[in-house]
Amino acid sequence: MDAFSNLATGFAAAASFQNLGFALIGCLLGTLIGVLPGIGPIPTIAMLLPITFGLDPLSSLIMLAGIYYGAQYGGSTTSILVNMPGEASSVVTCMDGYQMARKGRAGAALSVAALGSFFAGCVGTIFIAAFGPPLAALAQQFNSPDYFSLMLLGLLMAVVLAHGSVIKAIAMVIVGLLFGLVGTDVNSGAVRYTFGVSELWDGIDFLPMVIGMFGIVEIIRNLEEKEVDRTAISTKFRDLWPSASEFAQSWKPVLRGTAVGSILGILPGGGAVLAAFAAYTVEKKVAKDPSRFGKGAIEGVAGPESANNAAAQTSFIPLLTLGLPSNPIMALMMGAMMIQGIQPGAAVMTSRPDLFWGMVASMWIGNLMLVVINLPMIGIWVKLLSIPYRYLYPAILMFCVIGVYGTNANAVMMILTAVFAVFGYIMVRFGCEPAPMVLGFLLGPLMEENLRRSLVLSRGDPMIFLQRPISLTLLICALGLLLVIVLPNVRKSREIAFQEGG
Amino acid sequence: MLRIRSPQDLGAGLVFIAIGVAGVYFGQDLTYGSSSRMGPGYFPIILSYLTIMMGLIIGGRGFALDGPPIQRIPLRPISFVILAILAFGFLIEQIGLALTTVAVIFIASAARKQFNVKETVVLAIVVAALCVGVFIYGLSQPMPAWWGR
């Protein structure tokens, strides 16, 4: 196949001593910022952009890409260790990863996350090499109505995320949608629910919300519990590595997560965000015993982690083949290419094959490096957990606030963090989980925009959602998922009614 | 007679109703538009009413179905943690990262009843050094290390 000779070109370009060095720097830096909450890849890449002026284009892109997936890896680490997601895609990892850590299986969770990600990264790379252009063509078929239907499907997945009450999860999704609307309305330019605070014009920032609702709430809850003796956590190799049964439980989720992530990653907009959530939904639905989810099911780590890494790889496809960035980080990469005088797009493939395929090859190299860097670190991370909590939590809190502040140096961000911490805490006490709300928050603006656009295009005719095959298919999936959610619930409430009657 | 059978549900319902009402109230000035040309107010108002509706259902369940009680909320941890976050926001620009870290660590440590001054001093110094080193010198984050700039 042609893809292989191309990949060979790529490896020849990417495996130069210099490029390997930059890949390593990127991966190390990415892991570091991923582990330090809040300092996401976006500010880091932005900070490094000027440095890349002086570099060869391929080297600079390799380094920046390394930061991107390094940060993905690192973000999962904090999710598992301290319930603190650095980015949208690691919110899902919190749910079961952190629970595993609480049960003393942090090592296993981290290993599975690393290995799953590596596998997904490999597949993602091959995917780009083999199917990049046709997949990009598929992504181009997505019109506004299709996006709306995709978002609707995504929101239903958010409901499946919850392990408690379905109706509360639905309510939280709607509240998330509402929070997502704060700020300037794209269609009309109107400013909504900002209460005169200009910092809110661009909407509520993601970090204050998740750091508040996940990281801070977790600290408060831990403080309420009696301090457990954590020095007993074992860091023996046997206990860091997943057990045979954990392996057996993980490999299928890794495969499924990779598939889900590779496909959703190509879609510009919410695609990559949806990947981890979708993978979790799939795992929970195929599991024999869904009640284990949210309590430390290893499938809930393996699936989403593979998915988000696969999506991280395939999200390069629209940029590399169409010249269209699919998320803010891709927009940054595009900026980096343009500074170097390269106009991203399919033309790069023919005019600079060494650059295009070199980048693809560097993705695989980067993933390999990450696994090599991260596996030995797992012991250190787990060891960190054995520090008494009374020393640990003030430091975690400090990292949380610096992270939030680092993205937007502004006291309003701290107030938002505090507000969301209190809100999240109250809602947890009332039995409502934050994860569905976060997904609603992320998808809300996209959903509204595309709904409104579709209806303008159809002059108010809702049939537009049924006339397009992609949209129709997605809506049918959504309906199916809805039935899957509602049916067992109806049965359950009947049982409850029955018990009460009896 | 109405009896609260699931306080968690009732509480959650009330919060949702409050959010929905706020959404309707603060969104009333936004143009509603029509379904073919939705204004900026269309989606928020629909969502707000949906939130109210969900609130009513969930709150109503609080009277209909038995549920777990609301766990006691100890005020000490949450107050000090929130205070620490706010303190960071207001101090960082005034006295710089090093001293702010010390303040935050002290406030945060006070969230535990077994507050130990000596331990906290050491912890504060270590974390402050770490933060200044990593975030300011290492990652050149946009914040002052000291006061007066």
Place this chain on the structure above:
Amino acid sequence: MQYTRRKATAIIGAGLGAPASIGSARAQNYPSQDVRAVCAFAPGSGADVLARSVVERLRPLMNRTIIVENKPGANGNIACEYVARSKPDGHTILLHAASATASNMYLYKKPPFDAVRDFQLAATINRQPYMVVIAANRPWKNLDELTAHLRERGDKASYGIANPMTAVLGETYKKAFDLKAVQVSYRSGPDGLNDLASGNLDFMTLDPVLAMAQAREGRVRILAASTKDRLSVVPNVPTLHEQGAKDVDIVGWWAAHVPAATPRPIVEQLGKWVTQVIEMPEMREFFAKIGGEPFVNSPDASQRLFVREVDVWKDYIRVAQIEPQ
């Protein structure tokens, strides 16, 4: 708020030298400390790339550290306000589309700054046209054919826009030929391309960077440019003006803004440096790549253009029926 925020961000990379006192600021000592170049868009955006390219070449001339500070948000208002309120000593420069700074005077009911009163332009940087594009698979060969099609479709036609500038272009085009196409807005140009390709949109108005890149990729065709005269960068693209839309003259142009109270010698000196940068051959090449050309003006000429631009926007907002927020 603004004051404290400034203090916080002033720290990036600072640490050199005592703060320059405003009174004694003379051009020969300028710059006496690190310089901050403020960009109103997120890192990596087209605007950021432009700002950084200029800064990169300004650095050796000014012989000082120049830090690019991204202050995205509120359609540029946050960055504009920040620079307008900064110390008027030439060490805080807004590198931004002056056309956008001007437009915010009418896009918002209560803009947090007054463009003409708060800013002095030190130099213009580049100018670029906006473009009317159609999907490559559509049959129309020129603007006339598109216009005829739109006229036939009446209010069943749709077109996409992505920012106030493109909205104004779309509406002035419609007004010139009395068309009734319905506007659909997108968060960014790329978001609308799928709807354009599938035929949901009859045309889009785009910024030149995206339009030219997509035209090169063969996905769209450019039918017209928004400037009155053809710019050197797209000599083969006819303008709307020459195709019968006499009123259309929409130019996006960038400038280096400093606070109005900045001492004159510093403004002049900064203007000279910026002009020196944009006259470099590699900058011309860079501007061409993003669909524009260097635009050279003295501080006074720049400021005159700026005053006029603010005036022009009053009409634009009315024509485009944009509701100020």
